[in-house]
Amino acid sequence: MYKYFKHSYLTCFIVPSAAMTVFLAPQWAFLVPVAIILINALVDILTPPDRSVPSYSQHWVLDSMVYLYVPIVSLYMFSLMWIVSPGDLLGLSAALSSLVPVNLLAIKQEAGLGGMIASTIAVGYVLSSNHLYAHELVHRTTDKVAMLIGRYLLAMTGDAQFSISHVYSHHRNVGTDLDSATARRGESVYAFFIRSSLGQYRESWEVESQRLANSGKPLLSLHNRVLTGLAMTAAIYVLWYLAAGLLGVAVYTFVIVLAKFLFETVNYIEHYGVVRVPGSKVEPRHSWDCDSRMSSNALLNLSRHADHHANAHKRYWELEAVDTSLQLKYGYIGTIVVAMIPFWWHRFAAPQLAQWDRNSASPEEKILAKQANQLSLNPILMRGND
Amino acid sequence: MFGLFQRKPKETAKFEVRFLPANTTLQIEQGSNLLEAALRHGMPAPYNCRVGACKTCQIKVIEGRPKSLMEREYVFSRQEIEAGTYLACQTAVHSDMVIAWDNSEPDGAAKVGARLLEVRPMTARIHRVRLQLDAPLSWRAGQFARLQPFELDITARSYSMIAAGHHADIVEFDITHYPDGALSSWIVDPANAGKPLSIEAPFGDFGLDETGSDTSLPLLCIAGGSGLGAIGGMIGTCLDKFSGSPTARPVVLVYGARDQKEIYALDELQRRAEAAQIPLSVNVVLDREPAGSSWAGRRGYVAEHLTDILAEAARHNDRFRLPASAWHVLLCGPTPLVDSAIATLRQAGMHPDQMSFDKYEQGVAATTAAVI
Ligand SMILES: Cc1cc2nc3c(=O)[nH]c(=O)nc-3n(C[C@H](O)[C@H](O)[C@H](O)COP(=O)(O)OP(=O)(O)OC[C@H]3O[C@@H](n4cnc5c(N)ncnc54)[C@H](O)[C@@H]3O)c2cc1C
Ligand code: FES
Numbered sequence: 001m002y003k004y005f006k007h008s009y010l011t012c013f014i015v016p017s018a019a020m021t022v023f024l025a026p027q028w029a030f031l032v033p034v035a036i037i038l039i040n041a042l043v044d045i046l047t048p049p050d051r052s053v054p055s056y057s058q059h060w061v062l063d064s065m066v067y068l069y070v071p072i073v074s075l076y077m078f079s080l081m082w083i084v085s086p087g088d089l090l091g092l093s094a095a096l097s098s099l100v101p102v103n104l105l106a107i108k109q110e111a112g113l114g115g116m117i118a119s120t121i122a123v124g125y126v127l128s129s130n131h132l133y134a135h136e137l138v139h140r141t142t143d144k145v146a147m148l149i150g151r152y153l154l155a156m157t158g159d160a161q162f163s164i165s166h167v168y169s170h171h172r173n174v175g176t177d178l179d180s181a182t183a184r185r186g187e188s189v190y191a192f193f194i195r196s197s198l199g200q201y202r203e204s205w206e207v208e209s210q211r212l213a214n215s216g217k218p219l220l221s222l223h224n225r226v227l228t229g230l231a232m233t234a235a236i237y238v239l240w241y242l243a244a245g246l247l248g249v250a251v252y253t254f255v256i257v258l259a260k261f262l263f264e265t266v267n268y269i270e271h272y273g274v275v276r277v278p279g280s281k282v283e284p285r286h287s288w289d290c291d292s293r294m295s296s297n298a299l300l301n302l303s304r305h306a307d308h309h310a311n312a313h314k315r316y317w318e319l320e321a322v323d324t325s326l327q328l329k330y331g332y333i334g335t336i337v338v339a340m341i342p343f344w345w346h347r348f349a350a351p352q353l354a355q356w357d358r359n360s361a362s363p364e365e366k367i368l369a370k371q372a373n374q375l376s377l378n379p380i381l382m383r384g385n386d
Numbered sequence: 387m388f389g390l391f392q393r394k395p396k397e398t399a400k401f402e403v404r405f406l407p408a409n410t411t412l413q414i415e416q417g418s419n420l421l422e423a424a425l426r427h428g429m430p431a432p433y434n435c436r437v438g439a440c441k442t443c444q445i446k447v448i449e450g451r452p453k454s455l456m457e458r459e460y461v462f463s464r465q466e467i468e469a470g471t472y473l474a475c476q477t478a479v480h481s482d483m484v485i486a487w488d489n490s491e492p493d494g495a496a497k498v499g500a501r502l503l504e505v506r507p508m509t510a511r512i513h514r515v516r517l518q519l520d521a522p523l524s525w526r527a528g529q530f531a532r533l534q535p536f537e538l539d540i541t542a543r544s545y546s547m548i549a550a551g552h553h554a555d556i557v558e559f560d561i562t563h564y565p566d567g568a569l570s571s572w573i574v575d576p577a578n579a580g581k582p583l584s585i586e587a588p589f590g591d592f593g594l595d596e597t598g599s600d601t602s603l604p605l606l607c608i609a610g611g612s613g614l615g616a617i618g619g620m621i622g623t624c625l626d627k628f629s630g631s632p633t634a635r636p637v638v639l640v641y642g643a644r645d646q647k648e649i650y651a652l653d654e655l656q657r658r659a660e661a662a663q664i665p666l667s668v669n670v671v672l673d674r675e676p677a678g679s680s681w682a683g684r685r686g687y688v689a690e691h692l693t694d695i696l697a698e699a700a701r702h703n704d705r706f707r708l709p710a711s712a713w714h715v716l717l718c719g720p721t722p723l724v725d726s727a728i729a730t731l732r733q734a735g736m737h738p739d740q741m742s743f744d745k746y747e748q749g750v751a752a753t754t755a756a757v758i
Pocket of ligand 2: 432434435436438439442443474475476
């Protein structure tokens with residue numbers, strides 16, 4: 001029975017408790033990311049890897065973990081909107097105090113600016129998992145409901161385009177120079193964040209232009225999904241403005257940037273330094289993989305990324321851990337911390353890439369890898385060329 | 387959405403799907419994914435991304451009404467959609483069908499758009515150029531393509547394609563840079579990366595026709611300059627195909643170039659031949675190597691050395707000790723080199739039927755046919 005709940009942490013536990021924290025103890029909300037990082041890192045380091053692939057008969061339970069996340073995370077974003085708004089937005093505090101003896105408004109006023117800042121960080125941090133849930137949904141290109149909900153989750157962090165670039169560009173071009181979302185050798189996560197985020201918008205725009213041209217529809221119209229995605233984000237901006245004015249707009253912008261940055265860090269560690277000949281088969285070796293328990297359970301097996309790319313038709317619960325030479329042995333959350341410290345990251349990643357070049361790369365990839373090492377200007381990688 | 391009532395196993399209808407050109411018929415359950423079903427039944431179905439992005443699994447539906455699991459406009463033009471083009475990985479079976487994998491032999495040349503993807507200098511003058519095609523094409527190693535950059539007002543130029551492509555959307559050429567050459571200067575300029583051009587391919591029947599021939603007989607390959615790209619591609623294909631086989635074609639390669647700086651790709655070929663345990667004798671003839679340089683090898687024109695090269699190969703390896711009529715010859719490169727080599731080989735007793743060639747004649751396209 002437990003197996004049905006192994007992917008429920010975020011939906012059933014982490015996001016609801018984070019929302020409660022923002023409402024009830026906003027000044028302590030900065031502990032939300034701290035607690036998440038500690039719990040994840042400790043479980044990943046202290047428990048044995050989880051490589052199981054249980055078989056399920058009730059797929060709807062696993063699907064509902066994904067769909068239930070949507071109202072819960074919306075409420076979570078609302079919690080911040082309420083904290084940042086000047087008064088008792090929508091009369092929430094008043095309504096609640098007639099039911100239970102808490103005065104949210106008094107708590108909020110007491111927490112003051114500190115509460116607002118802590119809550120903003122807490123919400124920005126957790127909203128990075130929107131991409132995770134949306135990722136599962138936007139791969140279901142036949143299912144209109146899944147697509148719409150996935151795109152709403154992405155629009156919350158300003159990134160509905162991901163539904164296009166990820167499927168039609170990233171999956172096709174992963175590991176090649178054509179893919180913005182593959183981190184180049186020697187690139188820091190900060191440079192990658194900018195290049196990848198902008199590049200994905202360009203790719204989506206190109207894919208969408210082609211699609212609209214093929215369907216005989218105008219580029220600048222409501223048929224354009226890059227534009228409708230941006231419109232969804234704009235609508236959420238309007239809500240923030242109505243709730244909390246320009247301060248709301250500023251806070252929401254910060255949330256978007258933080259959430260997107262954290263997700264791009266995930267993108268960064270998933271394919272860092274991988275090379276592939278354009279058009280050649282996408283194999284498990286073209287992704288970094290991770291079999292840590294908390295990473296795969298909490299993150300809907302996104303950590304089993306090698307299998308996801310080689311077998312992109314699989315649902316999240318069908319994915320397997322793969323023994324490639326590129327392993328994220330600290331788990332996802334642990335590795336994100338490593339990635340943010342480039343000095344540490346390069347020491348972590350370069351030896352594994354050197355091993356990949358020697359043992360896993362095809363002859364053509366070996367040549368590309370050599371060029372990538374040269375371009376990386378990173379001494380550890382360049383040493384591998386001698 | 388939740389599939390709440392999936393529990394009861396329902397009797398699902400099965401449909402008959404016939405695959406061309408193999409003409410195999412499979413019984414496939416209603417709603418099944420076509421690619422998954424084909425793979426499950428052990429069909430050699432081509433695929434890569436499985437999300438509907440790469441088009442490797444492209445099919446033509448000749449009969450039947452499939453359900454596409456994606457908007458086909460993402461990857462196909464209106465004409466292609468009207469012609470019944472689908473992606474097998476994004477197709478659900480909902481009726482009896484007849485489908486054709488789109489990877490059968492090309493029946494003619496097609497013109498498609500492309501982008502200049504990458505240029506890698508192999509020597510000071512020869513560059514390996516890689517193009518990304520907007521729509522996949524199929525060709526054999528040695529066939530050539532006609533290229534025309536959109537921004538240049540010139541007629542198309544011909545270039546031999548390295549290695550074969552099956553429904554591929556990446557194509558590579560080795561191109562010699564002529565500083566006052568319109569297309570060659572444009573295409574080797576990295577500043578033009580990403581720019582569009584049109585490509586029409588495949589043309590020509592240059593290449594190794596193995597039907598009905600004895601594949602243990604030796605092969606003589608003669609390449610001039612960037613002609614080594616196409617020749618090397620064909621040798622590579624042979625090496626891969628017959629790797630480890632004690633009766634695989636042994637190969638004598640003669641490369642004619644200006645000077646030492648133009649030697650490329652030969653070490654790699656030699657290494658691959660060793661790995662495949664296939665005899666490969668590599669010979670280089672330089673015609674403009676400065677006198678008195680460190681070059682201790684052959685100098686002058688390829689034609690002058692051919693007889694000697696063949697005799698030497700025979701001395702080193704029994705498998706080359708065969709009469710002139712046993713050889714198969716491939717020639718590729720500038721016209722004078724090809725013409726003079728053919729003349730010498732005919733004097734040595736070889737027949738035009740044994741030879742296949744491509745001349746890099748300026749401005750001339752179809753040249754291959756063996757009328758000598
Ligand atoms: C079937 C076929 C296959 C070919 N395959 C290849 C190939 O794989 N790789 C490749 O590099 N070329 C190949 N060529 C030659 C190619 O088509 C062009 O002729 C060549 O690249 C020059 O084009 P350009 O536009 O740069 O020069 P142009 O603008 O046409 O010519 C400008 C100047 O370059 C000089 N020039 C042009 N071509 C040559 C030549 N071949 N030899 C000496 N001087 C020359 C001319 O004398 C002239 O001064 C092939 C030709 C044919 C017919
Ligand atoms: S396998 Fe890539 S489109 Fe079907």
